[in-house]
Amino acid sequence: MNLEDPALSGIHPVGTDTLGKRVYNELRNFLMVGGVQPGEKLTLRQLTAAFGTSLMPVREAVHRLAAEGALEVLPNRAIRVPKMPRARFDELIQLRIMLEGLAVATAAEKISDKAIGRLEETNEGFIAEMRKPPESQKPFLLNKEFHFAIYRAADMPVLLSMIENMWLQFGPFLHFSMGVKGRMATNKFAPDSHRRMIQSMKERNGEIGRKALEDDIRGAVELILRFGDIPE
């Protein structure tokens, strides 16, 4: 069978992902964009009804999210989204700066010129979206795409999964602290720090990129501390 056969051009990959994996991806994305608030409780059967599957795939997805720290199984065996007390918030921020800083610095040494070009396009799209009235979660997604395009360029798979984990743990909290109060998906200083990150890529200077990334995160933190509610 020739896959190049024009008669087969209408064929699309059908996707062989397990149900558990699809539920996991859906639920993960739902958490990442802030679909549920910290402290909120979930039940397997409630999720089962929402996804239209049986308990099994939901169980697998929930347990995996719990292993990643995106969900929490209390001693009572109840399931909830973890809360974000100040101590955890500070620790996650410190770790983000360290982990993502390393990724940026490494990417500056390895990234291709072509990838830098795509990075600039993504950032221009992000800036353009920032000027519009904040309506959708589009700026948030473009900002995320910009950051992870850099992190992927570092070519460190384990580090990348750790960073994804950090963003996942922040997801519910971002909605809670910022989504409600004015949908301030990101801060106005982000374009500047993004430009400095791109510049560091061009100059192959990892430390400049690391500093820009730290400013980017600290800018967002300042916004959260001003407008968000952090318990304790």
Next chain:
Amino acid sequence: MNLEDPALSGIHPVGTDTLGKRVYNELRNFLMVGGVQPGEKLTLRQLTAAFGTSLMPVREAVHRLAAEGALEVLPNRAIRVPKMPRARFDELIQLRIMLEGLAVATAAEKISDKAIGRLEETNEGFIAEMRKPPESQKPFLLNKEFHFAIYRAADMPVLLSMIENMWLQFGPFLHFSMGVKGRMATNKFAPDSHRRMIQSMKERNGEIGRKALEDDIRGAVELILRFGDIPE
């Protein structure tokens, strides 16, 4: 009911862990001490037979280990212990130095004098065990206890789980590279770097501790590179 009642003094907690959690802990420990080699395949039913439970708890445990990177589900849905190519080895080492370095530096600022005392005792036990002919995995366990006593003192739960994850990913490889060839559970420079770490705790000097930790890890790496087999 008064729990201080002398009549109840013989009561012990009964333990309410789920089967899945117990299987997870067993399997985790088995991986951490190098019970299986990288690349080796596992099957649910084989593990089921070994643990004497049904498939369900094993499925949960395996999926959780897979989420943590300690196991791997291939596209074929087969389960195996991840291999350790050179690139992954180097990345894990780099991340260990960064993560554990932060933990040591933070611990130096926070650790109590009492905990420092316990640390010295643990280390003396470790050194004493090192002098004996290498028989069991006792030195390995004491070394681990020494390190994690420090990491716990940093009081950073998320960081601690990341570090545990690193050790877990290294487990199978340690057996493969060192266990067979002479049971060299740790290297002869470890006592020195350990002493320097303790000293840094007493002086509340995080950077000295960080450097000592880095030397400790690099010493072990050198041994592995000399005696172990790293594919690719």
Next chain:
DNA sequence: CCCAGTGCTATGTGATCACAGATCACCGTT
């Protein structure tokens, strides 16, 4: 001798059932 086709076996996944423990409202006693 090589190789595509075929049937058997083993394995992970998903559905369903059964059950222990948690939660909560209700009620009777003090």
Next chain:
DNA sequence: AACGGTGATCTGTGATCACATAGCACTGGG
């Protein structure tokens, strides 16, 4: 009115069954 016991209900866990597919030895035709 306050408190402890009680029963119903809900939730996560574990066991069992059913099934699609990967892996593999075998076979028959070239």
